[in-house]
Amino acid sequence: MNNSKSKTQIPSLGTKPVVAAFDGGDITSDAGWLLVALADRKIGLTDALAQGVVDARDPAKVEHPVEDMLKERIYAIISGYQDCNDLDFLRSDPALKEACGRNAITGADLASQPTLSRFENMLTRRDLIRMAKEILCCSTAQIPKDSREIILDVDATDDPTHGSQQLTLFNGHYDEHCYVPLHVFATGSDGKRRIVASVLRPGNASYKTGLIGTLRAVTKALRKRFPRARIILRGDSDFGKPLVRSFCRKYGLRYSLGLASNSALLGKGTETMLRTAVTKTVLGGDPVEYDEFSYKARSWPSPERVIIKCEVTQEKLNPRFVVTNMSRAPEELYEFHCGRGECENGIKELKLDLNSGRTSCSRFLANQARLLLHTAAMVLIQVIQDAAAGTRYAAMQAGTLRVRLLKIGARVVESVRRVCFHLSSSHPDQQGWSLIADRLLTG
Numbered sequence: 001m002n003n004s005k006s007k008t009q010i011p012s013l014g015t016k017p018v019v020a021a022f023d024g025g026d027i028t029s030d031a032g033w034l035l036v037a038l039a040d041r042k043i044g045l046t047d048a049l050a051q052g053v054v055d056a057r058d059p060a061k062v063e064h065p066v067e068d069m070l071k072e073r074i075y076a077i078i079s080g081y082q083d084c085n086d087l088d089f090l091r092s093d094p095a096l097k098e099a100c101g102r103n104a105i106t107g108a109d110l111a112s113q114p115t116l117s118r119f120e121n122m123l124t125r126r127d128l129i130r131m132a133k134e135i136l137c138c139s140t141a142q143i144p145k146d147s148r149e150i151i152l153d154v155d156a157t158d159d160p161t162h163g164s165q166q167l168t169l170f171n172g173h174y175d176e177h178c179y180v181p182l183h184v185f186a187t188g189s190d191g192k193r194r195i196v197a198s199v200l201r202p203g204n205a206s207y208k209t210g211l212i213g214t215l216r217a218v219t220k221a222l223r224k225r226f227p228r229a230r231i232i233l234r235g236d237s238d239f240g241k242p243l244v245r246s247f248c249r250k251y252g253l254r255y256s257l258g259l260a261s262n263s264a265l266l267g268k269g270t271e272t273m274l275r276t277a278v279t280k281t282v283l284g285g286d287p288v289e290y291d292e293f294s295y296k297a298r299s300w301p302s303p304e305r306v307i308i309k310c311e312v313t314q315e316k317l318n319p320r321f322v323v324t325n326m327s328r329a330p331e332e333l334y335e336f337h338c339g340r341g342e343c344e345n346g347i348k349e350l351k352l353d354l355n356s357g358r359t360s361c362s363r364f365l366a367n368q369a370r371l372l373l374h375t376a377a378m379v380l381i382q383v384i385q386d387a388a389a390g391t392r393y394a395a396m397q398a399g400t401l402r403v404r405l406l407k408i409g410a411r412v413v414e415s416v417r418r419v420c421f422h423l424s425s426s427h428p429d430q431q432g433w434s435l436i437a438d439r440l441l442t443g
Helices: 033-043 045-051 066-078 084-090 094-099 113-122 125-140 211-225 242-250 263-268 270-283 330-338 341-353 364-387 398-406 430-442
Strands: 007-010 018-021 149-156 169-171 176-179 182-187 193-199 230-235 254-259 288-295 304-313 316-324 410-414 419-423
Touching: 033 045, 033 066, 033 094, 033 364, 033 398, 033 430, 045 066, 045 125, 045 364, 066 084, 066 094, 066 113, 066 364, 066 398, 084 113, 094 410, 094 419, 113 364, 125 193, 125 211, 125 364, 149 211, 149 341, 182 211, 182 341, 193 211, 193 341, 193 364, 211 230, 211 242, 230 242, 242 254, 254 330, 263 270, 263 288, 263 304, 263 316, 270 288, 270 304, 270 316, 288 330, 304 330, 316 330, 341 364, 341 398, 364 398, 364 430, 398 430
Parallel strands: 149 230, 230 254
Antiparallel strands: 007 018, 149 182, 169 176, 182 193, 254 316, 288 304, 304 316, 410 419
């Protein structure tokens, strides 16, 4: 245990002087790691990830198995410790040791930062592909089996870089040097959005970089588990390209994809735009008009159905277009399409709450490994959210769950027969914490 003997004298806050010292012994501030470990055991995520890694190290010299390092790293990310340097101290934390399968007090310490960094850099492209497949399998397995319709939301985001990382390039759209990771989320009959794939891409990646291969893997995994379900792909105008629609037709997917405005589309939508303008002039307010038409660009093999929504924003007409092979009414279809905004919320949760932008390794593959670790952390958070159904924790995002559910102090006592975590007696929702633990245990 890394203990500091230094003491801090604090002016009296009550009736007596205060002294603060890091000498409390076997105490953890993150007893919620026990819940994370239960969530992991429930779906077998880190076990599966470890099976996908070929460990080329000499078995006689291995002190920290791959599975232990995966657990240590992913669990730390969930609790907000995205930096490997933190684990030089947390490797002795009794809750983290217990969660990773070692005795809380008498068990050996977990891996240090140099060991974990070497692990991230030893992973090969094949290891990463297998790990990505295991994340996809574990995540899709959480979608309710009775789902007859599964919605796939695909989107890209920026991951700013600040160093000499491989394949970090300037991106004009984001106006910065960055990576451009691609994320795919799936929503089943329970209405819950689940991340199923994350792919790190170079800073100059186009819309199609890694897209078709990722969608193919996701579609095959869903078809295997849900052979009769209808799969719908949603995306913004970056993905409303002939290549993507061709993929959807080949694999039997429905689609609702944004279209970038052009003169031909504006010409087709003239009547709708005029109707919106007249309504605004005569009646005022904020009129919104929907319509549809058949449209074929030169590069398209055949005409397709396009939905137009036109409204007035900042005193200007604002037409937007969606191409689809679905038969819903224009307004209903466009409202459905707008649901893809939840995908952006999922990316925000991954980036801000789980710090997925921590791709600071010099090697590109090591940064892809980090992105997968953060994605795996998101999968475990989703399992905890499922277990919290019906409680006030169910709708909480990762950052709030961390503060309200995982960051709980405990004094740890290990005897010959058992390990006891004496959780804080002042925790505000002891019943809720225990309920979620029970659900993860009985599942």
